Amino acid sequence: MTLQDRERIAAGLADGLSYAEIARRLDRPNSTITREVARNGGPTGYRSQQAHQATIQRARRGTPAPPRAPGSPGRVMEEELVELAVRTGLPKTSARVHIDLLLSEDGKRTAAELAHRLNISPATVSLAVNFLVELGFIRRERSPQRRRDIYVVDDDAWYHSIVTGRRQTLDTVQATTAAAEIYGLDSPVGQRLVKAAAFLERVSLDMIDSADRWRTLLA
Structure with missing residues (x-):
């Protein structure tokens, strides 16, 4: 992957594009973009120059190949x-x-x-x-x-992962609602975005309610 590719990944993340959309624009597998971002700071910490230099250093140093599975x-x-x-x-x-x-x-x-x-x-x-x-x-x-x-990693980690996912979903809800207001709540685009935001918010709230209700199973 070239530095230019990584700059396009960073730009796509900054624009809020999904991994799948970034992969499509770069004509790369989705898994390649997922691994690239995960290995270099995650979606919020990815920096193209740093990622490129880190990859060069890893290539020079060489990472040992994992051992073959014994088949047990x-x-x-x-x-x-x-x-x-x-x-x-x-x-x-x-x-x-x-x-x-x-x-x-x-x-x-x-x-x-x-x-x-x-x-x-x-x-x-x-x-x-x-x-x-x-x-x-x-x-x-x-x-x-x-x-x-x-x-x-403990039993309660499953609960916290759901809470973290809810926060990320609610961030998406807020961004979608803001976009709907920009396009106009009465416009076709605005109405479509409002419906999406309402759906995501309701699903997110149902998930956290369910997680709270069944959290005792992890105790």
């Missing part, structure tokens, strides 16, 4: 869970980190442990966990004994 039932199950997570929209590395944390006995790992277990660089771990923290799937804690961050 546990490993096969883990890979199936990763693939399911990828199908829901998670980048592959973030999915691997998430599943590794879910399957750990206490739901906790340091960055060094994740890098060692998944055979990936610390920088890649950092990008993956930042993406997961932003989505509410995991949280970051500070270990006073080790003086380093620990990444934690």
Whole structure:
């Protein structure tokens, strides 16, 4: 991917375009754009120059290839869970980190442990966990004994991920409503946007109501 491609990605994110639309304009697979953004700061922190330099540095340093799966039932199950997570929209590395944390006995790992277990660089771990923290799937804690961050996934993470998703949806509702006012609430475009905003808001409120009602199942 060229610097110009990354500049177009940054411009598309700034304009609020979806990954799919950016991918279409660049004639690239949607997964390529998703991985590129996730590895380089996420949708709010992506910077074309920084992403380009980071990619060059990774290429020079070289990232070890993951080990071949031994074929054990546990490993096969883990890979199936990763693939399911990828199908829901998670980048592959973030999915691997998430599943590794879910399957750990206490739901906790340091960055060094994740890098060692998944055979990936610390920088890649950092990008993956930042993406997961932003989505509410995991949280970051500070270990006073080790003086380093620990990444934690617990039962309540599912609830927090829904809350985080609701906030993002409500942001979309506000932006859509504002756009409707600009085009005119009585115009065809304005009416279409108002209907979309009302639908998204109602679904979002129903989701959080349901999450609050069933949160006790995670206790």
